[in-house]
Amino acid sequence: MNSRRDFLKCALAGGAAVAGAAASPAAQARGNADVSPDAVGLLFDSTLCIGCKACVAACKTANDLPLDINTSPDWPWDVPLDTTARTFNVIKVYRDGKATLKDAEQGGYAFMKSSCLHCVDPSCVSACPVSAMKKDPVTGIVGYDKDACIGCRYCVAACPFGIPKYDYDSPTGAIGKCELCRHRMQDGHYAACAEVCPTGATLFGKVSDLRAEAQRRLALKAGDTTTFPRGNLSAGDQPAWEGVVPAYVQHVYGEKEVGGTQMIKLAAVPFDKFGHKPLPERSFSSKSETLQHTLYGGLALPVVALGVMTFLAKRNMPKDDEPQAPHTDQQEGGR
Amino acid sequence: MSAHVHVAPAPVGGRLLNAVSFVCGVLILSAFAVLALRFWGGLGAVTNLNDGYPWGIWVVGDVVIGSAFACGGFSVAMLVYIFNRGEYHPLVRPALLASLFGYSLAGAGVIFDLGRYWNFWHILWPGYASPNSVMFEVAACISLYILVMWLEFSPTFFEKFGWSNAQRKVGRAMFFLVGLGTVLPMMHQSSLGSMLIVFGTQLHPLWQTMALPAIYLISAITIGYAVVLFESCVAAAGYRRSIEMHLLTPLSKVMLGMLGLYLAIRFGDLVVRGAIATAFEPTLQAFMFWLESIAFVLPLWILGTPAKRANPANLFTGGAVLMIAGILLRVNSYLVGYQTGDGWSYFPSIPEMLVTFGMFAIEVLAYIVITRRFPVLPREDHAPAGQAA
Numbered sequence: 159m160n161s162r163r164d165f166l167k168c169a170l171a172g173g174a175a176v177a178g179a180a181a182s183p184a185a186q187a188r189g190n191a192d193v194s195p196d197a198v199g200l201l202f203d204s205t206l207c208i209g210c211k212a213c214v215a216a217c218k219t220a221n222d223l224p225l226d227i228n229t230s231p232d233w234p235w236d237v238p239l240d241t242t243a244r245t246f247n248v249i250k251v252y253r254d255g256k257a258t259l260k261d262a263e264q265g266g267y268a269f270m271k272s273s274c275l276h277c278v279d280p281s282c283v284s285a286c287p288v289s290a291m292k293k294d295p296v297t298g299i300v301g302y303d304k305d306a307c308i309g310c311r312y313c314v315a316a317c318p319f320g321i322p323k324y325d326y327d328s329p330t331g332a333i334g335k336c337e338l339c340r341h342r343m344q345d346g347h348y349a350a351c352a353e354v355c356p357t358g359a360t361l362f363g364k365v366s367d368l369r370a371e372a373q374r375r376l377a378l379k380a381g382d383t384t385t386f387p388r389g390n391l392s393a394g395d396q397p398a399w400e401g402v403v404p405a406y407v408q409h410v411y412g413e414k415e416v417g418g419t420q421m422i423k424l425a426a427v428p429f430d431k432f433g434h435k436p437l438p439e440r441s442f443s444s445k446s447e448t449l450q451h452t453l454y455g456g457l458a459l460p461v462v463a464l465g466v467m468t469f470l471a472k473r474n475m476p477k478d479d480e481p482q483a484p485h486t487d488q489q490e491g492g493r
Numbered sequence: 494m495s496a497h498v499h500v501a502p503a504p505v506g507g508r509l510l511n512a513v514s515f516v517c518g519v520l521i522l523s524a525f526a527v528l529a530l531r532f533w534g535g536l537g538a539v540t541n542l543n544d545g546y547p548w549g550i551w552v553v554g555d556v557v558i559g560s561a562f563a564c565g566g567f568s569v570a571m572l573v574y575i576f577n578r579g580e581y582h583p584l585v586r587p588a589l590l591a592s593l594f595g596y597s598l599a600g601a602g603v604i605f606d607l608g609r610y611w612n613f614w615h616i617l618w619p620g621y622a623s624p625n626s627v628m629f630e631v632a633a634c635i636s637l638y639i640l641v642m643w644l645e646f647s648p649t650f651f652e653k654f655g656w657s658n659a660q661r662k663v664g665r666a667m668f669f670l671v672g673l674g675t676v677l678p679m680m681h682q683s684s685l686g687s688m689l690i691v692f693g694t695q696l697h698p699l700w701q702t703m704a705l706p707a708i709y710l711i712s713a714i715t716i717g718y719a720v721v722l723f724e725s726c727v728a729a730a731g732y733r734r735s736i737e738m739h740l741l742t743p744l745s746k747v748m749l750g751m752l753g754l755y756l757a758i759r760f761g762d763l764v765v766r767g768a769i770a771t772a773f774e775p776t777l778q779a780f781m782f783w784l785e786s787i788a789f790v791l792p793l794w795i796l797g798t799p800a801k802r803a804n805p806a807n808l809f810t811g812g813a814v815l816m817i818a819g820i821l822l823r824v825n826s827y828l829v830g831y832q833t834g835d836g837w838s839y840f841p842s843i844p845e846m847l848v849t850f851g852m853f854a855i856e857v858l859a860y861i862v863i864t865r866r867f868p869v870l871p872r873e874d875h876a877p878a879g880q881a882a
Contacts, residue, residue: 242544281691281692281693284625284626284691285626285627285628285691286623286626287616287622287623287626287628287629287632288612288615288616288621288622288623288629289620289621289622289623290615290621304609305612306612306615306621307608307609307612308607308608308609308610308612308613308615308616309607309608309609309610309612310606310607310608310628311547311548311608312626312628312688314544314547315547315548315692315831315833316691316692318693318694318695320544320545320833320834323544324536324544324547324608325535325608326535326536326537326540326542326543327534327535327537327538328535329532329533329534329535330535330608330609331535331536331608331609332608332609416693433834433835435694435834437693437694438693438694442690442691442692442693442694443625443691445690445691445693445703446627446687446690446691447625449687449690449703449706450624450625450627450630450687453680453683453687453706454624454630454680460676460680463676463679464672464673464676465672467575467671467672467673467675467676468668468669468671468672468673469672470574470575470577470672471574471575471667471668471669471671471672471675472668472669472672473577474573474574474575474577474579475574475667475668475671
């Protein structure tokens, strides 16, 4: 009986295969994805936001979204409390103490936009098994196709920003999230939230321009005067205005987080106060895909494993699995 | 291991309608009633799912845990055919039967959790399917494995119906089916762990690790043996058959070996990453981690000596505790350790649980019907009245 020897052989072969796979990730490892040179996005400057929520209303109209009442039934307001499958953009507020001073961490308040950040290397796209979440190779917009979607909600679970949302109240529910008004771009329009923003707190533009603009603002001295563009930064379609430079927190949120996002944010209050948790620079999708490509790249490892397993099974297959002698095992002995 | 000649499998016989099958029937009907509501009113009508916890027990229970419990067939077939331990051959058919139903129901169960189920075929359709997605890998492997298992098990039906030609053909390809039936579960059981990697920092460091595929795979194989111990004891008690102690006692030792490997990987990883420190914080996650760890370690004590392994009660308890450990690992990593943000919480609703119970009831009922009517369990030499130890 050489079962023990076979066991060892198998264990060794299996171990070698795993070790081989672990030793060769360099070949298949992938780092963070790069941002497309023509990628578009948003720059949200919390200090410029006055909380008028014109962007929330414009988003509803532009995306033809229904009423979304998620306050308690006896409240006579329809204000959406958070993004849902029927609300793609909300303005939230940070409050401390009496909340009298705008953009002050202590005793103050500050506004924050909550909508899809259009990651450079999105987890939702990596998670989606049916290519319903796709990143446009040129604009970098993370778009959703409900006709492809199977409703597994892996994107909902995977997004580190909690953005894709599913409609649990519908028997044919779909995912809902901001798609940067990509359906309006053929007509020369851009993100409705930026189009209507009266102060330029939400600014649309090419990611490279937006990043430069964010760096420009961070380099300014608080209290000085500067111009704040509005609408589409790259097109300059709306007049800019002059204002006082606020005391920015020296952090462009979305520049490095999970490999960068195409919507970036500036604020005068630390981002963790808005509930933005610190995130690593390495994208989660690159980690997941590196692992998958290491194990399954070219199907090499599974095919080798199948070969070994099939060979061993063929050799060890007891005679009694063949129908002629179905009632005895291959080994001798008695009971 | 004295007995190497095994009696042929034979139907157990007996009545199909009894208290157990009646309870199963009631549970199955309630599950279908809930599902009717789900398809009428959407997932929100019957579940407590929300955007913070978009996956509940239908995914974690029916699919992730259900398929791990269905690893008995794979674990035993691997032992018999790959590691050439022919003495365990009588355990293959019953284990494969349980696996067949576990997986088929996990596959079917996915459909009613899918929000847009009519598109389900997209996951395997070129043009839609996305190989970068871990879920694609899981779906492709599980679908193929269900097919392979039905073929692996088909001789049982062919034998019953006397289709010797078909039986011969499948018999000739059996070595390849066994090969596939070993590699495919290895792939998707590890991927059920890999699915969590993209969750990144949303998953507590006690569970978020690149070792997840190894942790899930080794635990699934171990649980496969635990399920065989559990099932054999329950089948013996339920059908008043003698327990196959000459097989189960050495099998429990194999299980302990796998369990040792599992614990080495699990704790080695926690120590290397330094995540073990978070197990001493006063959090629900740390508490659940210790509960999980105790359940994994306990069988080492329950089945620690040859004398203990010779006692059927210990085999049953050891198997059951390890199954609980497997449940805890999966519930912890998919739900307890998953923190998507403030203000979200999830606990399954009663209707949600009814569906999960209904799914397990289908498995139990199918196991009863098939073992009573088809040649699965080894033939008892003496009358079935022989009371089990």
